[in-house]
Amino acid sequence: MIGYAIQRIGVAFMIILLATTTLFIMIQFVPGDPANVMLGPRATPELKEALRERLHLNDSVFVQVYYFFVGVLQGDLGVDLTSNRPVVSILAEQVPYTAMLVLSILLVTLLGIPIGTYAAMHRGGAFDQISGVVAVSLIAVPPIVIGLYLILLFSVQLKWLPAIGAGEGFGGTLKHLILPTLAIGLTWIGYVSRLVRASVIEVLMQNHVKTARAFGIPENRVIRRYVLRVALPATITILGVSIGFILSSAVIVEILFARPGIGKLAYDAVISRNYPVVMGTVLASTVFIVFATTVSDLLNVLLDPRSRDANS
Amino acid sequence: MTKTKHLVDIRDLCIDFGPVRAVKNANMSIGHGQIMGLVGESGSGKSTLANAIIGLLPHAADITSGTLEFDGQDLRSFAPGQRQDIRGREISYVSQDPMSALNPSLRIGQQMVDIQHWSTESNADKLQRALHALEQVKMPSPQARLDMYPHELSGGQKQRVCIAMAIMARPKLLIADEATTALDATLEVQIVKLLKELQSDIGCAMLFVTHHLTVVEALCDDVTVMYHGDIREMGPVRDVFSNPSDEYTSSLLSCDPARIHEKCKRLPVMSDLSLKTPADPEMDKMRIDKSGGPILSIEGLDVTFTKPRGLVDLVQGRKAERIEAVKDASLDIAPGETVALVGESGSGKSTIARAVFRLVSAESGSVLFEDADLLHATPGQMRAARNRMSMMMQDPIGSLSPRTTVGAAVVEPHIISGNSSGMDLQDEAKRLLELVGLPTDFAGRYPHELSGGQARRVGVARALALNPKLVIADEPTAGLDVSIQGEVFNLLASLRETLQLSILIITHNLHVVRHLADRTVIMYHGRIVESGDTEDIINAPVHDYTKLLLSANLQARF
The missing domain is CATH 1.10.3720.10 (MetI-like)
Incomplete structure (x- = not known):
């Protein structure tokens, strides 16, 4: 029974990994640039480029997935692009509702x-x-x-x-x-x-x-x-x-x-x-x-x- | 409470299912401490009568008239609560199928405590009584069984638990509804012996519902014979069986293959007793063609099942557990020959048949069918072979699709084999139905409209659709009443004469084997322990298991 439980929990983690990765990849196909959202239409190209660098947006999808999960393990889900607050604390507020x-x-x-x-x-x-x-x-x-x-x-x-x-x-x-x-x-x-x-x-x-x-x-x-x-x-x-x-x-x-x-x-x-x-x-x-x-x-x-x- | 002469007294009892009268003016009485056998075909109303006594009739059923007295009390006038008090204490019940009779999600001990709801004792005392009851039914290591779940017990052990539950309250009446039907012959003997011992220990009366006449003869004092809701005859077993006064009873007795001593070519059936014809050894020899090689030759067949491994087993590098289902089995069937493969459930006999059709894969050995090596055949060769041999499945109704008509089902093999173009399938369906003795208008019926015997005939028709040379019949007579057994038997016997069929029949019914099979092969725990001419095996068995099987099956030595 304990063996089975460990096995089921292992599978559960794999499902989470797979689902999140899939979504991460799919999100790349959505038109629109997050840098525009965050900095507004009047931002200079240099500013946008610096932001992309900071968010790893210029790297390949897989590198981004890697950074995402490294962040998850550290309890860091990134920063809300509009309010600049950590996503973790936003979730902490909203999840109870x-x-x-x-x-x-x-x-x-x-x-x-x-x-x-x-x-x-x-x-x-x-x-x-x-x-x-x-x-x-x-x-x-x-x-x-x-x-x-x-x-x-x-x-x-x-x-x-x-x-x-x-x-x-x-x-x-x-x-x-x-x-x-x-x-x-x-x-x-x-x-x-x-x-x-x-x-x-x-x-x-x-x-x-x-x-x-x-x-x-x-x-x-x-x-x-x-x-x-x-x-x-x-x-x-x-x-x-x-x-x-x-x-x-x-x-x-x-x-x-x-x-x-x-x-x-x-x-x-x-x-x-x-x-x-x-x-x-x-x-x-x-x-x-x-x-x-x-x-x-x-x-x-x-x-x-x-x-x-x-x-x- | 007045003490009456009889424990159970049924007078002019009528039970209706809507417009259908299932039990008609039944009269039956069971004395204190007496064992009554209740015999009849399926649908004769015998289970309905037994259920009426214990008060477990289905909602659709109504007792419309008559009296039903138990120990001087009128059960019909009882309120539901009063019946509850009697059930399990004064009347107890052993059900038909031990496999499903116990709650799969409660431990044996919990269930045995639950049924002592009438007692105010502590649970520990109740468990103690349960343990004692398990000892009484000779359950091996009874203490450990209390903590087990039903699926951890074998069929025979489950039936022992059911019997232990039934005797725990020392009831006045024990109703056993087909309590041994689902068991292998050797187990059946043990259970019947046990019931008889317990009955004389406790001194309870017993109502034993069955269609197995040999068991009645061995176990019961009196017997009641039912047919179509009528009680045809009642009296001491010895009198009724040796000198039946009713025509139905005497037909039933003369149709029982166990009671026909000489080997028969055709067995009598209820509708025509004159069908009985003794076997002709010369004809039998002519039927079998020993000039060439065997049509099917199995050599050193091994089949092993591996239990699937879980992730944890894989990580720990644990080897998969292997179960040897068939070990080093060899057998030949000559053209026209009928060979019986006999053994108890789990002995591997069905696995051999499945290996021939490559429904399971064999570990090693060879299977030659008309000189083609089936174990190494290409899919194309295998398809060709499957057109020349066919399988009759064990469960005749379950193996037919409920949404397919009989006509479509019997011609299905033609469609699967790809040879149906240009063929008039309706004519072919008619031909096949006529071949197995069914009216041609059955083509439009659905499986649920068939009786057990008719469904079996459809199974035979389907197996014969492609004119096979070899038919493998898995338990062709299981679950059928004696007279229908005879019909299916006669059908197979006549078909093998007209069509030059070779038949491998898988069964544990030695009575049918005795009349039908030229040779018999006995299997035990995955190995073939004995094989030879059927008569030799029956008259002079060599292996201990064969002797045990024969004594369980042929003579009623209880």
């Missing part, structure tokens, strides 16, 4: 799993049918549309919740979080409840559930220990993947709700060719996604003794 949004995964877990399980247990019943229709509708509507309607309903019409900003203090922050997390999370509650329903139905038909019932084990215990425990690994994989998608929805939702966060940061940075910030946000989100999938993989192996043995 996005991390809060990703907490909508909690919402997804706490609602999606029970809804899916209950629907599977009462397959074909009213709850199953209604939750099925609602889930598919939620999957079909993109987060931005859900977000807009949430604002229209809860902020404009009912005036219950704030439409924009991140809020201050604990209560304020929480209030400002509700609509954005719902906008991101509802789609995934739909997905997860459907997937949980399918895997619970599959497990319910397995022979060992019949054995457990034949021995009179109380039904709620059967569901907990003999159904969910077996169905859970598939769900955890989905949750791991969903974190990546939630992070990408964060870009849209942060713009829509005018919240700070790395989604908004990345968007602004791309528009203004602010390469160091683009690279910083990409690195942060890649690390985050790879971390989430690695954790879900390891949890899976931990939960399923069969794959634990196969991988030890």
